[in-house]
Amino acid sequence: MSMRLTAALLLALAAPAAAQTGTAPAPTISADNLTETVRTLASDQFQGRAPGTIGEERTVGYLIGRLQALGLEPGGVDGGWTQPVPLLHTALASATRLQFARGNNVQPLVQGTDIYVSTLQPVDIATVAAAPLVFVGYGVSAPERGWDDFKGLDLKGKVAVFLINDPDFSAAAGEPVAGKFGGKTMTYYGRWTYKFEEASRRGAIAALIVHDTDGVGYGWNVVKSGGGENYGLVVPAEKRTSLQLQGWIAHDVADKLFADAKLDLNQLRIAARRADFRPVPMSGVTLDAAIPVRQEVVQSQNVLAKIPGAKRPDEVVMYGAHWDAYGEGKPDAQGRIYRAGANDDALGVAGLFEIARAFKAAPAPDRSLVFAFWTAEERGLLGSEAYAQNPIYPPEKTVANLGLDILQTAGKAKDVILVGKGQGSLEDDLARVAATQGRSVSVESLPERGLFYRADHFSMAKRGVPVLLMMGIAGASDLVVGGKAAGQKWVDDYTGNCYHQACDAWDESWNLDGAAQDIELFRMIGDELARSTKWPAWKDGSEFKAIRDTSAAARK
Template sequence: MSLRFVSAVLLAAAAPASAQTTPAPTVAIYADNLADTVRTLASDQFQGRAPGTVGEERTIGYLIGRLQAMGLEPAGPDGGWTQAVPLLHTRLGTPATLAFDRKGAATPLALGTDIYLSSLQPKDRATVENAPLVFVGYGVSASERGWDDFKGQDLKGKVAVFLVNDPDFAAAKGEPVAGTFGGRTMTYYGRWTYKYEEASRRGAIAALIVHDTDGAGYGWNVVKSPGGENYDIVRAPDQVTSLALQGWISGEAATKLFADAGQDLARLRVAARRKDFKPVDLGTGFTAAIPVTHEVVQSQNVLAKIPGAKRPDEVVIYGAHWDAYGEGAPDEQGRIYRAGANDDALGVAGLFEIARAFKAAPPSDRTVAFAFWTAEERGLLGSEAYAQNPVFPAEKTVANLGLDILQTAGRAKDVVLVGQGQGSLEDDLARHAAAQGRTVTPESLPERGLFYRADHFSLAKRGVPVLLMMGIAGASDLVQGGKEAGQKWVDDYTGKCYHQACDAWDATWNLDGAVQDIDLFYRIGNDLARSAQWPGWKDGSEFKAIRDKSAASRK
């Protein structure tokens, strides 16, 4: 591969004069450097980079060595390079009992076929004894949208049954609900994580989400693929979820459950799209007795910084996750390591290039930090652990810019925006993309909620403005082949290699497009680091009110 780069000479011209305090330097992002990093991290030496393994030990050592060589400073909470992230790892065994019970008649359930379950409690056995099932629609409690699906329903000791996504997803044109939750663009209330959290906040003993492929964005095969395994950060006893079990019920099993209870699931789906929806007691109990193995796995985030020269307490954070899926069954080529060459070794490589560019330039006014998160693939856990115990306070964190999967099919005429309408950083994206001669294209399937499925979301929940670069969010308009070629790349990657062993280094990758995207994020962060501007959230964002509460600290 020849040495290729994209120059950022237009930075100063692109930024508003009122925001610019330090002339922006000329930098270059090199494809060869990206390739070298990905080849290394995706090699068998790192064993798929699973948390708590030898692969992690080697990965952490490699990351720290690279950062030291570039002259960055450690930014861990104790002055070191790492932040400890203890993880609870659980796995369900074979159920002794698993059934619905209505008026004394038990309907046995097949784990993995009718229902998928996992546990996030550190107990040897998950037990639910004939707990009443209550259908709560989409399970949304959103006062800012004038919406409450619970209507005072007591869920303590009960099983909450949810629909996936949010009320707008299936709304027909002209329905009153349409637009309340962003149209087809999923809000946070549509995420399965929100539903489990809400059930726990209300004291439920279990929570089940009715699966449908369109609403979830993936089939039942994806739902059951973890095989009863789950991870969480280690929590204090009073913070452990109330849910003994959480999971999904297949569409077929759910239809039968409702029919046996004298209810029409199809009709209730429509009713749940109205504000006057009220929870429905299904008159059915849920019983489960399942052995659970559990352990604490020690893992780590890696944190580094380049201190700001004028306002070092104001911080721009770049992030990418270092972890992948570790060892699995051999694929057709005999590969056993699911090494995440693109997801997210390429993002890590991008952070190294951005760090190198900042180090080659005069010091910026603000601190620039680099976070290499653990356990993203286990539920954004490394970034969540950081967000709960941040090194840099959220109110003084200017922005978090995340790289998670970049397209490897060559230069593009556009850049795909994830989370349109959330924050002012998307305006910065458009401005700097224009300086590259590119346009901005909104993600093609906003109903899948990609905005809520990467590490930047952990900081967004604390009000930090965020921006995500994710190559699978839509088809890029490639210079060679246009949208059709861009869609083919997305389909090939997501259909064959996403989370699989074939997400491996490939010498045929064309990294020119990744160079464009990394350079674009460098431009945005460099602008922020050399200015006094504070990006924010747009009206209607779920996170605006959180950020507004700390506005006085940024004056």
């Protein structure tokens, strides 16, 4: 991507001023600096920061200018500031054919009403020719938990039909499965992304998940809002998904579909909660589809910067935030056309700048610090996944990944929200360091929504890197002014009105003193790690512990 921004513009965009130098104590995180960064990145000049647009070009130029002004070194590919991330963008047109069939009984399907599908195939037409449907329960293959829903089933050429969430999500007390998958706390096996990945690993031609609002955490209106679009990483042909189509079946349509196949979906939900569950062929029901596809390759970039370690530069403490938002959309009630993500995640980007400023004002760390600004988080964590697939800094020597993604803007809090309780030792560090701020830890309020698996740190967790996420919408903060009730009101107002909407804009009513607290907390945790020989670990029971254990020798 060319960088057509002039040097003068880059310097103008680089405010606040360059970093302090020397060996003075780390400066306090500045709410004013956070404000200026967010107001800039959320302005119309950056056009909503969508990957592959002029908004990206301006954003990348701005990030690099700021990092240079702060005195950081390039941390990207070949000594540069960036890492290329080619993205496949697909959009389905009106279907030529989209239906379920059982013998002569044909059920036409309306995209967005009865079913919602998309594709990650770079093809002109996504085609499924009378492929048989097989119900695979929750579709979980977890040998470490003694669970296998597939029982050797060959899915090649078939359509896998899944339930959302984990096998124990709806389990009653006393059922053998109760607690095996975290109860109401979602594991990765409950995520729709895992189910599509598992279907592809087994060669399915399509994968459909029965929509359930409680299980997924949002209504059908959110599912269908995708408009038939999808984004994925550009990969060689041999690594492409086997799925021609992937998506969801509306709850009522699924009930009828199973009934037409002489199956009782409610009874199958119960059966799928047993370890002896076996896949159920859906009695001659097939999916038939032919849908034109518009496709393009979007060239995007991660931005990476570093502060080299003075003693062990090959050991890396990584901070991350995503620079992208949703770009241009339909005007809202105020006529705003850009979904600019002021909080999600311009505020996280601003936090990384402040942490970098603080480190540059202090003595050099023993370990290297890397600041990663990810692209395409809103398209499925794609920038961080591209990095994790082709890491610049080896995961086995990456000490931790500390992610900022949405911070509360309602003032100081008496607590900090923990996302992903029970995963790793970093949560113990969070509690200990928060106590030095006079704060306690509160656990996320809706762990069944799986927020731990829905931010960029997860791409690193899948490679075994210990992670910690700061996400303000994970629970109601106990605000100094107004307590939990005020914290819940902030969460409800933001998620109900502004999340992924044009409303997520800079607002004069914001109070960033609480965000500054959270950013300082992460700075202190990272500072401890960067000036020690400590290696955080996954806790027993975490699905990521075994991955990290395989590389233990590299850290001795």
